[in-house]
Amino acid sequence: DTEVTQTPKHLVMGMTNKKSLKCEQHMGHRAMYWYKQKAKKPPELMFVYSYEKLSINESVPSRFSPECPNSSLLNLHLHALQPEDSALYLCASSQDSLGFQPQHFGDGTRLSIL
Amino acid sequence: ILNVEQSPQSLHVQEGDSTNFTCSFPSSNFYALHWYRWETAKSPEALFVMTLNGDEKKKGRISATLNTKEGYSYLYIKGSQPEDSATYLCASLAAGNKLTFGGGTRVLVKP
Numbered sequence: 056d057t058e059v060t061q062t063p064k065h066l067v068m069g070m071t072n073k074k075s076l077k078c079e080q081h082m083g084h085r086a087m088y089w090y091k092q093k094a095k096k097p098p099e100l101m102f103v104y105s106y107e108k109l110s111i112n113e114s115v116p117s118r119f120s121p122e123c124p125n126s127s128l129l130n131l132h133l134h135a136l137q138p139e140d141s142a143l144y145l146c147a148s149s150q151d152s153l154g155f156q157p158q159h160f161g162d163g164t165r166l167s168i169l
Numbered sequence: 170i171l172n173v174e175q176s177p178q179s180l181h182v183q184e185g186d187s188t189n190f191t192c193s194f195p196s197s198n199f200y201a202l203h204w205y206r207w208e209t210a211k212s213p214e215a216l217f218v219m220t221l222n223g224d225e226k227k228k229g230r231i232s233a234t235l236n237t238k239e240g241y242s243y244l245y246i247k248g249s250q251p252e253d254s255a256t257y258l259c260a261s262l263a264a265g266n267k268l269t270f271g272g273g274t275r276v277l278v279k280p
Contacts, residue, residue, distance in 0.1 A: 059212070097173075097258065097270035098213075111267060145213070154262040155201050157215030 058082055061146050061161035069169050070136060076164045078129040078146030084159070086152035087129040089121060090145040092163070098145055104129060105152040136168045173261045175271035182249045182278050189245040190274040192259030196240035201262040204233055204244055207273070208255040216244075216257075249278045 060079045068074050078087065086105050090098040103111035104123040112121075118140075120132040129146055143165050147158040174193045182188045194202065204216040217226040222237040230247045246253050256275045260268040 095272075097272050099270075100267055103267075111265070113267075147213075152266055154266045154268060155218060155220065157203065157218050158205075158213075158268070159215065160205075160212040162210075162212045 059159050059161035061164050065165050067167045073134045076131040080148040084148035086149045088147040092143045138168050141168045173269050173271040175274050179275040184280050187247045189243050192242045194240050194261035198263050199237050202242050203260040205258045206255045251278050254278045
């Protein structure tokens with residue numbers, strides 16, 4: 056069983072919808088990440104939260120809005136997405152954001168934009 | 170842009186055989202190298218985090234070496250089993266504390 060839980064596992068939404076992806080970990084990790092993975096491509100970093108503060112935004116379009124309500128939860132709010140945003144969205148956590156600790160990943164949310 | 174390359178993209182291994190594959194990364198501005206195993210329909214699982222030149226890590230039948238001066242890491246699987254079938258991802262940590270992933274090596278172990 057994965058220690059990082061992502062919901063929903065699958066999401067189909069129209070371009071005008073608003074939805075949210077959720078991620079939860081209870082390992083006491085202080086860094087949390089969102090990655091986007093397109094088919095046959097490596098995961099690409101989107102956002103990094105460190106101690107509940109946004110520390111890295113990889114020039115992600117504003118239609119993706121991250122939120123870290125507390126140290127265990129990470130959300131990704133979606134609004135007015137485009138078909139090219141269809142992808143697997145992975146959440147991960149690690150003890151800290153320095154990069155020398157392994158990241159623990161969730162199973163991902165497979166997002167399809169109609 | 171940090172280029173992390175993995176080769177081969179895929180390989181088929183007979184059960185019981187050993188195999189290895191490569192991760193190449195820029196040797197300048199190197200901080201750490203991560204290896205992950207990603208089985209279909211599961212989440213990526215951390216295998217190793219390596220930082221020192223010449224370092225070797227081992228986990229069961231899987232081991233890895235690191236050469237930071239020339240910018241490569243090898244992952245070895247000894248006596249491959251069907252459960253080793255997965256995509257193996259490496260990721261390089263550079264300045265800014267960001268991981269850049271390679272494209273992965275997809276391993277299929279044939280019984």
